[in-house]
Amino acid sequence: MAKITCPKCGEQIETDGTITVCPKCGVDLREVIGSLDVDYEERMKTIARDESVTTHEFIVRTRGLKKTYVMGEIEVPALRDIDLDVRRGEYLSIMGPSGSGKSTLFNMIGGLDKPTAGRCFIEEVDMAQLDAFELAWLRCRKIGYIFQTFNLIPVMTAIENVTLPMIFAGMGTDEMMERGRELLDLVGLGDRLDHKPYELSGGQQQRVAVARALANSPAIVLADEPTGNLDLHTGKEIIDLLKELNRASGVTVISATHDLKMIDVSDRVVHIRDGEIERIEQRHEIELEVGGMGA
Amino acid sequence: MLDVKGLAKAAGGGGKEEIKIQRQITLPWSEAVRISVRNVTIRLGRTMITASGIVLGIAFLSSVWTSSVIQDGLQRAQLQQERELVEATARGQGESENANIENFTGISEEEQQAESSKRVWLVVMSLLVCGVGITNAMLMSVTERFREIGTMKCLGALDSFIVRLFLIEAVALGILGSVVGTILGHIAMLGIFSLRERSLSVAAKMDWGQMLVYLLLCILVGTVLSLVSAIAPAVRAARMRPAAALQTEI
Numbered sequence A: 001m002a003k004i005t006c007p008k009c010g011e012q013i014e015t016d017g018t019i020t021v022c023p024k025c026g027v028d029l030r031e032v033i034g035s036l037d038v039d040y041e042e043r044m045k046t047i048a049r050d051e052s053v054t055t056h057e058f059i060v061r062t063r064g065l066k067k068t069y070v071m072g073e074i075e076v077p078a079l080r081d082i083d084l085d086v087r088r089g090e091y092l093s094i095m096g097p098s099g100s101g102k103s104t105l106f107n108m109i110g111g112l113d114k115p116t117a118g119r120c121f122i123e124e125v126d127m128a129q130l131d132a133f134e135l136a137w138l139r140c141r142k143i144g145y146i147f148q149t150f151n152l153i154p155v156m157t158a159i160e161n162v163t164l165p166m167i168f169a170g171m172g173t174d175e176m177m178e179r180g181r182e183l184l185d186l187v188g189l190g191d192r193l194d195h196k197p198y199e200l201s202g203g204q205q206q207r208v209a210v211a212r213a214l215a216n217s218p219a220i221v222l223a224d225e226p227t228g229n230l231d232l233h234t235g236k237e238i239i240d241l242l243k244e245l246n247r248a249s250g251v252t253v254i255s256a257t258h259d260l261k262m263i264d265v266s267d268r269v270v271h272i273r274d275g276e277i278e279r280i281e282q283r284h285e286i287e288l289e290v291g292g293m294g295a
Numbered sequence B: 001m002l003d004v005k006g007l008a009k010a011a012g013g014g015g016k017e018e019i020k021i022q023r024q025i026t027l028p029w030s031e032a033v034r035i036s037v038r039n040v041t042i043r044l045g046r047t048m049i050t051a052s053g054i055v056l057g058i059a060f061l062s063s064v065w066t067s068s069v070i071q072d073g074l075q076r077a078q079l080q081q082e083r084e085l086v087e088a089t090a091r092g093q094g095e096s097e098n099a100n101i102e103n104f105t106g107i108s109e110e111e112q113q114a115e116s117s118k119r120v121w122l123v124v125m126s127l128l129v130c131g132v133g134i135t136n137a138m139l140m141s142v143t144e145r146f147r148e149i150g151t152m153k154c155l156g157a158l159d160s161f162i163v164r165l166f167l168i169e170a171v172a173l174g175i176l177g178s179v180v181g182t183i184l185g186h187i188a189m190l191g192i193f194s195l196r197e198r199s200l201s202v203a204a205k206m207d208w209g210q211m212l213v214y215l216l217l218c219i220l221v222g223t224v225l226s227l228v229s230a231i232a233p234a235v236r237a238a239r240m241r242p243a244a245a246l247q248t249e250i
Ligand SMILES: Nc1ncnc2c1ncn2[C@@H]1O[C@H](COP(=O)(O)OP(=O)(O)OP(=O)(O)O)[C@@H](O)[C@H]1O
Pocket: A069, A070, A071, A076, A077, A078, A096, A097, A098, A099, A100, A101, A102, A103, A104, A105, A258, B247
């Protein structure tokens, strides 16, 4: 919430960013709201726990992250004490058997659920301190999500799905359509702009989802078993696409999986079991392992 | 082959050369209306089912009101006839019996009162039927879209966007359903009375001005009812944590 002053009629307007025209004289306020972002950045900095860190080496950090689901009388511990540092530009895979807590961790890092205890920092900003509007901003601008079940909006065409986050981000229509087209072209669906999800194969739907995740140039792409519903070959294509993205643009990719194909594109692999980090494999160990498999 | 240059442009590069667009979250009304109306028109089958609750309720209300306007019209016509008859006889007998005219005509006061309280009862009943039907339909249509709502929140939608989308949808559905329901109920009653009276003069005898007011009222009631009954489920859905919304299976 912030107070802004209309440049034309001087009206004081209380805004949470959802009002873009002056209610009194109808003048476009987006520029004024845009300048508020300085304040927003300031606020982000003050919220950040460690102010001495200016260029954050770690884009995501978790400290003592716990999540316990309570189902009636029973408590199900899904995550116990996760301490994880993710470097900027890294391709990180989270491996573990079913029920080990991968999706739960994905939800915590993505700000989709609140931890029972512990903290999660995105660019040194403690997520627990963000209000609903700032969380939405974070999800819209900083993070791109990819799901196992694709989760495209069924009534929207490919390009509408891709441009939806851009609408939320306040992008103009022409710019939006052009970027949407560019992104779909990039994932190899330049000729499928107006197809509905059900007119596309699973692999193509996931490509649309990848394009959508990139809509607002996120710093992090979070993928929860992106290949879980795809066959071997199509799954590999999606992984290669993610890896290519990571390599070319430096976007941080965090991907939960129990798919061994994911391993040899990863910079690091975090193995979790029963909600705890079992071990972390570095790149050279992975290479050894993959090499060993080939021999 | 992948276009690497395009890729570099596609993602934010970890925030290094971030494009400076306005840092805000919006859903312009025009976009919201577009999305909602598409939702209504594309899921036509689903829309029909949801709308049928509204159609039935409002058709009932509309038929009750139509029949009351028709009955009033018939009564007035009858009254007119009797009065003319009495006047004709009175003219023959002289002015003195004029005072008795009222006694010949219409139904008694008690009967009228019973009739009107029966009507109020019917209207209240039909409103209840309407309300329950619409609330139920809205609840269903929101519940089966939890996953979609969760996805939208992941893409940066504020709770208020979700509520806005569902309310616009409810209004669209409300207008659609109640226009259809109003017409159906009206035509059904006109048909029934025409058959009963064995003449098409029913329509000629009724007060169309009053009828129109009632028909518009039907549409208004249906729209407002569906809007009001959508608020609770929409707000509940919007407040869900995205993780919970995404997890729901139907
Ligand atoms: N909403 C919930 N309510 C209760 N328990 C839950 C809920 N979500 C997850 N759990 C439990 O938490 C644990 C971790 O689940 P999670 O979904 O994170 O596993 P996962 O590693 O993603 O598994 P999979 O590979 O099958 O997707 C499981 O024991 C699961 O039963």
